[in-house]
Amino acid sequence: MSRKIKTPLLGGELKLNFRKYHIPAAKVAILCLDGFAHEYLDLALAKEKMPHLKRMIARGYYTSARAAMPTYTNVNNVSIITGVAPDAHGICGNYFYDAKKNKEVMMNSAEYMRYSNILAAVAGMNRKVAVVTAKEKLKDLLSAGLNGIAFSIEKGYRTYEWRLPSLYKLTGMKAASIYSAEASLQVVRAGTRLLEHDYADFVYLSLTDYIQHTYPPDHPAALDFCAKLDREIGGLVKTGAIIGATADHGMNAKHLADGKPNILYLEQMLTRRFGKGFRVILPITDPYVKHHGALGSFATVYVPATASVREIMAWALEQEGITEVYDRQTAAKKLELPDDRIGDVTVLSARNVVLGRSPRYHDLTQLEAPLRSHGGRYEEMVPFIVSKPMNKEYRQRGFMDLRNFDIFDFTLNGLWEWAD
């Protein structure tokens, strides 16, 4: 990787994935605030917990954007760094059924990505690009093809691979557990230090939603996290970087009054009603079980040849708590999913309902708090913030069903000060 280029930073034009990007001669930081639902922002603003983010919203640009379905982390991070929906880039979950190999596998590897990484292309323009993630699972996807720095807080000791100081030396923070608020704070701190010390001039920072999975927006721990995150954002602002920030998905409570998760065990229900042979894939499935127990509001179903897809669909839509049911082609079209990586039927559940396979598949003892999760329609809308005002064209575009994966476009191309 090249670290020879000194100031002034090189700008230029990039064409990628049917979009054009203006690469400014300025530092750039794009943040994915994992699980940062509107409710967290609203309360933090009202309670004066996020003065730096507040100033960014007040002086820059702010709106709501729509995430990609299913509303999961990998899906949306890859949408953000490619600028396209999952039907194009191919990553439609953390986990899927590889029909060719007849195996259920994680989708964490860049080999599954079908579109190019904006970050890799920017690095190809002699910019010093760095990707910092909380979770290791994301690092591979986000650094696909990248000639630049990429590490996770989870495996933070690996900074030596990039001839960087240790994470502790870089950030002044001890290695954070992936199940902590600090993991996210350290992502932003590390990104800030990389920019400050000229290790990088174009960073993508992807946080973790551990806090949002664990605490509702008005919980003191959530507000405390917002306050600390804001301090880190304040540090990032000081680097002079142009900042774009959005979220991969929202977050909702998915539990009953007694605090138990509100689950429909879909595979079990299907088997009881229609017999054996159903395979229910929960694309939220990942190694971070304390967050969500592999329970989200989205499932895709492989129907055995002995059963009728139409009949299954009609039955599914009748179930209390199931809100949307699509066949493969309709799911591909309406939910923008790659049709070769989803089942015969795709199912979404209500704002407070998650879908499971069967009780023995989910270790609920791992959950540390009443379940909060995502994946469905009600975690689709997220904040969208740029540190500078948009020009007229982009302000107009911002109203037209803006997507969270427009954040590179808006941050790189839309600034008012660059308008003709």
Place this chain on the structure above:
Amino acid sequence: MSRKIKTPLLGGELKLNFRKYHIPAAKVAILCLDGFAHEYLDLALAKEKMPHLKRMIARGYYTSARAAMPTYTNVNNVSIITGVAPDAHGICGNYFYDAKKNKEVMMNSAEYMRYSNILAAVAGMNRKVAVVTAKEKLKDLLSAGLNGIAFSIEKGYRTYEWRLPSLYKLTGMKAASIYSAEASLQVVRAGTRLLEHDYADFVYLSLTDYIQHTYPPDHPAALDFCAKLDREIGGLVKTGAIIGATADHGMNAKHLADGKPNILYLEQMLTRRFGKGFRVILPITDPYVKHHGALGSFATVYVPATASVREIMAWALEQEGITEVYDRQTAAKKLELPDDRIGDVTVLSARNVVLGRSPRYHDLTQLEAPLRSHGGRYEEMVPFIVSKPMNKEYRQRGFMDLRNFDIFDFTLNGLWEWAD
């Protein structure tokens, strides 16, 4: 009507529509902030335009609630004052096809309501209840069975009917046009004065969304409206009333890049494809055409006997911009609609798309700005604010798919200071 009762106010218990309400011995004001989408609130908070509402959020209770479908004004105001969904109370739009009478009619009359009005019941407990609305169309519905004050700003001269001073004398504001920010401000001011001068001690105040239809959240006129609305809310706070506030629906831009409305003329499309005899009902239809031109993201279709409902549904779901399609029974169940007041097929459109009948049915020249409207899935989530903190039970309930029509329940029953 009784105005004889002086302080102290009478409290009591009310059982209505399968809920229990604690009527506190305190003044109460419930606000329906018409079309007050999260984006308006967020920007107003960040830009310090709403200090009183901000304080209410910070010191009281705040979350997001789900509105009733279709996300229209009458539907949701009636849900709020009955505490039930439209499948129970029967008001599923401003406008519907009365199959018995074979006529398309407005649904503005209380004769269409199937559940009881909380406000009327509270008045029956010797409380002085007042309803103030911006639009006259709502007044009849909201004052169903009410022995108390009810007037609209639109026909504000009628305050004499309640032996009240003129609206000008009461509020110090000239009669506002229904197409103005002032109409909403005057609603809150009138409610405040009624409480101050002891004409009422329990008020329901329903604003108009003219500003949200006309200006996006970051427009100076929208921010100015927020600031002025907040000043009125400040006045309301001074009365000492316990305040609950929510919205009937959100608001999204529904136009193309050139500013023209993004319309699917559904009746025309159906007629061209399947022949004559289709009746497309747009429940947004009302006399206030400058707001929306009768264009929203929800339609219900009466299919002629010559056509197949299944075929129509499959075709509709294939159309770009149509996001959800349900048969009558499924729409009744999943969207909580009265099955005798909807068509054979119910159709929802995308965040930036509205449904029309045919071009000649809509007078687009009446639109004053690029179309912003509501009615669909993407206008479902709204702010939910109570001026005091909730007790543990209600705080917990607030996470469990809270509805905007829980606002009476939360404001009357949920206060922390009344907890055992």
